[in-house]
Amino acid sequence: MDSKELANLIFPDAKDVSYYEEKYKARELPEGAIVTRFAPSPTGFVHIGGLYQAEIARKLANQTNGVFFVRIEDTDQKREIEDGANQIIEALKDYDLMPDETIIDGKDIGEYGPYKQSLRKDIYQAYAKSLIEKGMAYPCFCTPETLNAIREDQEKAKERTGYYGKWTKCRNMPIDMAADKIKNGESYIVRLKSPGNPDKKIKHRDVIKGNVDMPENDQDIVIIKSDGLPTYHFAHAVDDHLMGTTHVIRGDEWLPSVPLHLQLFYMLGFKAPKYAHIAPMMKVDGEGKRKLSKRKDPEAAVSYYTEEGIPKQAVKEYLMNIANSNFEIWRKQNPDKAMEEFDLQLNKMGVSGALFDMVKMLDVSKNVISKFSAEEVYNESYKWAESYDAELKEMLEDKEYALKVLGIERGNVKPRKDIAKWSDVKDSIYYMYDDKFAKTENFEYQKINDEAEINSIVKEYFDKYYNEEDDKETWFNKMKDLAEAFGYAREVKEFKANPEAYKGHVGDISTVIRVKVTGRCNTPDLYEILKILGKERIMKRV
Numbered sequence: 001m002d003s004k005e006l007a008n009l010i011f012p013d014a015k016d017v018s019y020y021e022e023k024y025k026a027r028e029l030p031e032g033a034i035v036t037r038f039a040p041s042p043t044g045f046v047h048i049g050g051l052y053q054a055e056i057a058r059k060l061a062n063q064t065n066g067v068f069f070v071r072i073e074d075t076d077q078k079r080e081i082e083d084g085a086n087q088i089i090e091a092l093k094d095y096d097l098m099p100d101e102t103i104i105d106g107k108d109i110g111e112y113g114p115y116k117q118s119l120r121k122d123i124y125q126a127y128a129k130s131l132i133e134k135g136m137a138y139p140c141f142c143t144p145e146t147l148n149a150i151r152e153d154q155e156k157a158k159e160r161t162g163y164y165g166k167w168t169k170c171r172n173m174p175i176d177m178a179a180d181k182i183k184n185g186e187s188y189i190v191r192l193k194s195p196g197n198p199d200k201k202i203k204h205r206d207v208i209k210g211n212v213d214m215p216e217n218d219q220d221i222v223i224i225k226s227d228g229l230p231t232y233h234f235a236h237a238v239d240d241h242l243m244g245t246t247h248v249i250r251g252d253e254w255l256p257s258v259p260l261h262l263q264l265f266y267m268l269g270f271k272a273p274k275y276a277h278i279a280p281m282m283k284v285d286g287e288g289k290r291k292l293s294k295r296k297d298p299e300a301a302v303s304y305y306t307e308e309g310i311p312k313q314a315v316k317e318y319l320m321n322i323a324n325s326n327f328e329i330w331r332k333q334n335p336d337k338a339m340e341e342f343d344l345q346l347n348k349m350g351v352s353g354a355l356f357d358m359v360k361m362l363d364v365s366k367n368v369i370s371k372f373s374a375e376e377v378y379n380e381s382y383k384w385a386e387s388y389d390a391e392l393k394e395m396l397e398d399k400e401y402a403l404k405v406l407g408i409e410r411g412n413v414k415p416r417k418d419i420a421k422w423s424d425v426k427d428s429i430y431y432m433y434d435d436k437f438a439k440t441e442n443f444e445y446q447k448i449n450d451e452a453e454i455n456s457i458v459k460e461y462f463d464k465y466y467n468e469e470d471d472k473e474t475w476f477n478k479m480k481d482l483a484e485a486f487g488y489a490r491e492v493k494e495f496k497a498n499p500e501a502y503k504g505h506v507g508d509i510s511t512v513i514r515v516k517v518t519g520r521c522n523t524p525d526l527y528e529i530l531k532i533l534g535k536e537r538i539m540k541r542v
């Protein structure tokens with residue numbers, strides 16, 4: 001028997017690879033177009049680092065008129081959860097990161113499918129068969145016990161562990177013997193017959209990490225498991241070849257596998273894609289730093305941001321900050337441009353893990369939300385409240401009123417920046433609702449704390465100065481008049497120049513009115529607040 005017959009015995013039904021090479025034509029795309037992908041396991045869980053990868057991939061494809069696709073890597077079927085793949089696609093959709101090609105509800109969108117590995121079994125088997133035919137792969141009958149024994153021997157001899165070179169048992173098994181075992185129903189897997197020599201180095205030029213030299217691979221890795229499905233290593237090579245991936249953008253935990261992956265591409269006769277290995281998100285933990293962990297850190301899950309009500313634009317902007325540090329400067333120079341106009345560069349990405357900083361994220365979010373219109377803030381916070389805060393939802397039911405409240409200090413040159421997430425909205429507007437205001441307890445007047453003084457300021461203001469019809473300038477001048485009447489400076493400047501001459505300044509006086517009317521010493525524009533509340537409601541409050 002020869003290797004061709006052995007291949008036929010193992011995969012009698014597999015097609016010749018020329019069938020697939022013909023079926024999946026090279027993509028016709030403009031020069032420089034990047035074809036890239038996000039390749040999650042269908043666990044349903046999206047890690048913030050996964051979203052980061054998808055955002056980068058989506059953006060690079062957009063920037064180059066390329067393609068971004070999502071391939072579901074479900075060859076480790078133990079990790080699959082029901083509907084996990086759809087949940088991941090949904091999350092991407094929520095973040096406006098929809099792939100051009102993928103699988104949804106079992107239906108392929110795109111010409112290069114199936115986009116789910118378990119549906120590509122026949123394809124992998126065809127390529128595995130071609131390797132066996134050429135003597136580049138072989139069936140291995142080693143049981144877990146044999147493999148254990150090999151490892152123990154290696155440990156005793158203080159040698160590298162693994163299935164390679166002289167330690168292999170099945171690599172050089174005569175073909176007839178292998179064929180007999182298969183015919184006898186012995187269980188087996190298929191291994192690569194690695195031609196590598198670890199004393200030699202491969203030169204890899206990573207798009208992010210730069211030049212990295214690593215020893216050649218000599219492990220006879222498993223390419224097809226006993227369930228007939230491929231391993232990740234083998235599957236990704238076949239898929240990225242047939243799907244026309246130009247750039248594999250993935251987590252840097254895969255960097256050590258590059259020698260093996262380049263070897264696989266070489267042995268399969270494929271042109272290797274470019275690799276861009278992304279450093280993980282880090283978090284400060286005690287003295288040191290560690291990777292953001294699914295198990296320990298709630299903020300590692302993309303669902304966390306939805307629950308907190310951090311808008312997707314903010315999450316994406318923050319991630320862009322991490323991806324290219326020059327984004328921050330660009331944003332300062334172009335405050336009103338859409339993020340899509342920023343030119344993301346893979347080679348400007350950090351080589352080592354960036355710190356994931358929630359404070360910074362919320363800061364970015366405040367800026368992002370400050371540019372939202374009242375209508376957008378309304379719609380987004382209402383949507384959030386529907387799932388997470390019944391009280392806020394009820395407050396927002398009167399849309400016309402809510403729009404006025406949310407519109408305070410919005411749409412101008414220096415918009416309010418007190419909302420970082422939709423879960424902040426209730427606290428930032430409750431005092432505009434009479435029933436909530438009625439429950440306010442601690443009125444803190446800050447500078448002026450003499451009750452008699454407070455009462456007379458309030459009385460005087462509403463008796464003599466306040467007029468619902470006043471425009472903003474008149475209103476403010478009256479506040480200054482009131483300050484003067486009580487022995488406070490009309491301007492902060494005047495007070496600072498001559499503090500002995502005054503009891504305080506106009507700001508202290510307006511704070512008294514502000515606290516009396518809202519229960520808070522910090523609010524957005526008081527003039528607008530008074531306007532919206534209107535005389536009748538204000539009078540009830542004071």
Ligand code: GLU
Nearest residue numbers: 039040041073236249250
């Ligand atoms: N399924 C692999 C993972 O989640 C994908 C790696 C890749 O992008 O190639 O880690």
